[in-house]
Amino acid sequence: METSIYAVVAFYGLAATILGAATMVVFMRNIVHSVLFLAVTFVAMAGLFLSLDADFIAAVQVLVYAGAVCIMIVLGIMVIQRTNMNETNLFNKQILAGAGLTALTVAFGAIFAGRTAWVEMVAADAVPANTVEAIGELLLSKYVIPFEVAALLLLVALVGAIVLARDEEVETNADN
Amino acid sequence: MLTISLTHYVVLSALLFSIGLFGVLTKRNAVAVLICIELMLNAVNINLVAFSKYITPLDFTGQIFSIFVITVAAAEVGVGLAIIIAIYRNRLNVDLDNFNWLKW
Numbered sequence: 001m002e003t004s005i006y007a008v009v010a011f012y013g014l015a016a017t018i019l020g021a022a023t024m025v026v027f028m029r030n031i032v033h034s035v036l037f038l039a040v041t042f043v044a045m046a047g048l049f050l051s052l053d054a055d056f057i058a059a060v061q062v063l064v065y066a067g068a069v070c071i072m073i074v075l076g077i078m079v080i081q082r083t084n085m086n087e088t089n090l091f092n093k094q095i096l097a098g099a100g101l102t103a104l105t106v107a108f109g110a111i112f113a114g115r116t117a118w119v120e121m122v123a124a125d126a127v128p129a130n131t132v133e134a135i136g137e138l139l140l141s142k143y144v145i146p147f148e149v150a151a152l153l154l155l156v157a158l159v160g161a162i163v164l165a166r167d168e169e170v171e172t173n174a175d176n
Numbered sequence: 177m178l179t180i181s182l183t184h185y186v187v188l189s190a191l192l193f194s195i196g197l198f199g200v201l202t203k204r205n206a207v208a209v210l211i212c213i214e215l216m217l218n219a220v221n222i223n224l225v226a227f228s229k230y231i232t233p234l235d236f237t238g239q240i241f242s243i244f245v246i247t248v249a250a251a252e253v254g255v256g257l258a259i260i261i262a263i264y265r266n267r268l269n270v271d272l273d274n275f276n277w278l279k280w
Contacts, residue, residue, distance in 0.1 A: 026199040045221075052228075052229045053229055054228070054239050056239070057242055061221075073207060076207060076260065076261065080260065094201060097201070098201030099202075102195075106194045113186050122182060122230050123233055127229055135240060154250075157254050160255050160258070161258035164255065165258035167265075
């Protein structure tokens with residue numbers, strides 16, 4: 001499959017941004033800076049989805065991840081961290097074991113990616129230009145049950161988050 | 177010849193997943209672990225969308241699956257942060273090394 005020079009440059013630029021920002025997320029010592037780099041990772045990933053002909057997923061990625069999830073995590077940090085933010089994101093004592101297990105995961109991933117015959121699986125067709133329409137029809141016909149279950153899951157998560165994070169002292173004060 | 181094939185995306189996804197896994201295993205702050213789980217879920221999304229483009233371009237299986245992954249990830253962040261806030265109320269810190277209620 002031929003790829004234009006722009007697609008190649010875009011892929012390598014976006015891949016470098018994603019991996020660099022993700023590394024900064026892990027290695028920053030201040031957790032607010034980590035969340036900042038997390039937002040960079042998510043936006044670069046939306047660009048990667050655009051290069052994969054998935055414009056709806058790219059829009060959802062920006063809205064849900066770069067918008068909602070990052071803001072929610074920053075709000076959570078503001079509730080939790082009371083003193084100054086320096087040295088809030090340190091490593092624990094398992095850093096060597098963690099690095100070893102990560103290296104093992106990379107090695108196994110490389111072995112299986114190398115042994116799989118990707119070329120035989122690749123389809124000849126191209127992705128249709130209008131993806132949103134196709135995804136919408138599929139979600140409300142073939143995948144309607146998972147779609148409704150996802151709605152139920154979001155409702156349960158909403159109620160559960162409110163119940164878990166609610167201040168219980170309010171209740172006891174009302175009883176007194 | 178310069179081409180971008182499925183292998184490139186699989187390798188990128190594996191590297192991102194490993195960075196997230198490293199963070200999950202070695203971070204001390206509970207919120208940082210939650211962030212790194214998000215990185216791992218996003219790596220899976222790259223895989224799903226790349227497979228959708230290269231292997232089943234007309235079925236959109238991978239794209240629809242990644243929509244569900246994003247839904248579950250958003251719900252997970254909400255509930256996870258609520259649990260962390262509830263733990264913070266009891267313990268006044270979010271250091272995972274101090275969470276030992278289930279240890280005996």
